[in-house]
Amino acid sequence: MERLWAPWRMPYIQGIGKSDACVFCTAPRENRDRDNLILHRGERVFVILNLYPYNNGHLMAVPYEHVSDCSDLDSETVGELWCLVERGKQALEKAFHPEGFNIGMNLGRVAGAGIDQHVHMHVVPRWNGDTNFMPVTGQTKVLSQGLPDTYDALLPYFSPEDPTNG
Secondary structure, eight states: OOOOOOGGGHHHHHTTTOOSSOHHHHHHHSSOHHHHTEEEEOSSEEEEEOSSOSSTTOEEEEESSOOSSGGGSOHHHHHHHHHHHHHHHHHHHHHHOOSEEEEEOOOSGGGTOSSOSSOOEEEEEEOTTOSOHHHHHSOOOOOSSOHHHHHHHHGGGGSTTOTTOO
16 A cells, blocks of 8 residues: 655644634734745735645635625725736746636635635646546545745746736
8 A cells, every 4th residue: 555645734634733813814914924925915915825725836815804705895905806816827827837727715614715704716726637536536635846845936926026927
């Protein structure tokens, strides 16, 4: 029998270090963007890598405002949210050349929201064959790149010096 080791998942499974505080509220208040995986800070919305990604490069655009439903966001925030979703998609295209994307929100716990009190938009790159026997039969997702390397690969595409960032 083959074994796939993923010891970094145990703190998540056990809830070690889990706080009742909203990570989408606390992380931007800290001055530790790399540690918190924040790729970009906008005026009303920031871009962050998902700490527990569905796929390599899985990122999220998150309003600073703590609301649980997108209907509670003002039009300026919604506009910036969508612009940063598109910017994230473009960064992923440049860095990883995915063949498709899943982009969307999970509103409410029953809809799959892991953090259901703070609305956020997922941008998940997809490749042909990225759903293989591991998640289907083994209920295990294999990610081929660590989060620090993913962060380093995407960060230049959020830099103001990148001429393709409009």
